[in-house]
Amino acid sequence: MAGKFLRVNCNDCPSEHILFSRASTAISCPICGSTLALPTGGKADLVGCSIVEELN
Numbered sequence: 001m002a003g004k005f006l007r008v009n010c011n012d013c014p015s016e017h018i019l020f021s022r023a024s025t026a027i028s029c030p031i032c033g034s035t036l037a038l039p040t041g042g043k044a045d046l047v048g049c050s051i052v053e054e055l056n
């Protein structure tokens with residue numbers, strides 16, 4: 001199954017970012033440096049952000 005792109009809101013600053021749902025590396029917020037998502041081998045684990053919208 002293909003991943004999808006997610007628009008997420010950083011929990012630690014008021015910025016939005018686009019993440020790939022099956023990211024294979026950890027993703028940090030480019031603004032505040034907070035970890036947003038961790039790779040799990042499948043669907044990335046969103047640890048520091050909340051999903052605003054799922055994109056296709």
Ligand SMILES: [Zn+2]
Nearest residue numbers: 010013029032
């Ligand atoms: Zn941030």
